[in-house]
Amino acid sequence: MSNVYDKAHELKRTIAESEEFQTLKSLHVEIQADEVATRMLNNFRQLQLELQQKQMQGIQITEEEAQNAQQQFELVQQHELISKLMEAEQRLSVIIGDVNKIITEPLEEIYGTPGQ
Numbered sequence: 001m002s003n004v005y006d007k008a009h010e011l012k013r014t015i016a017e018s019e020e021f022q023t024l025k026s027l028h029v030e031i032q033a034d035e036v037a038t039r040m041l042n043n044f045r046q047l048q049l050e051l052q053q054k055q056m057q058g059i060q061i062t063e064e065e066a067q068n069a070q071q072q073f074e075l076v077q078q079h080e081l082i083s084k085l086m087e088a089e090q091r092l093s094v095i096i097g098d099v100n101k102i103i104t105e106p107l108e109e110i111y112g113t114p115g116q
Contacts, residue, residue, distance in 0.1 A: 011099070020095060024088040030081055037081050044076045 015021055031037045047069055051061055076082045 015092075015095070015099075018095070020088065020092045024085070024092055027081065027085040027088055031085060034081060037079055040076050040079055041082050041085070044072050044082075047072055 031041060051065065051069060054061055054065075077086070
């Protein structure tokens with residue numbers, strides 16, 4: 001069984017050493033050094049969290065809230081560092097999603113894929 005954990009730790013190191021992770025880490029450092037970018041990103045993430053919590057509680061998001069979120073998204077996308085960070089996050093998210101799919105394949109052999 002320890003071999004599985006050894007491989008998991010090896011995968012963790014591989015991800016941490018990957019170009020995608022290193023780019024993300026570097027962009028985080030740059031944003032933390034930029035007070036405006038940090039504030040913009042924190043405000044945007046807080047808004048996202050609030051809307052997600054409402055959805056999880058079954059509370060309908062108003063049209064005004066949706067428009068505000070869209071405006072905030074467009075605003076942060078205009079900031080070059082934040083835009084690069086979001087792109088880097090997306091690239092790493094795709095990799096992690098792909099890895100998750102690969103490591104759950106043995107379970108799919110037993111249980112099938114969701115929706116089957």
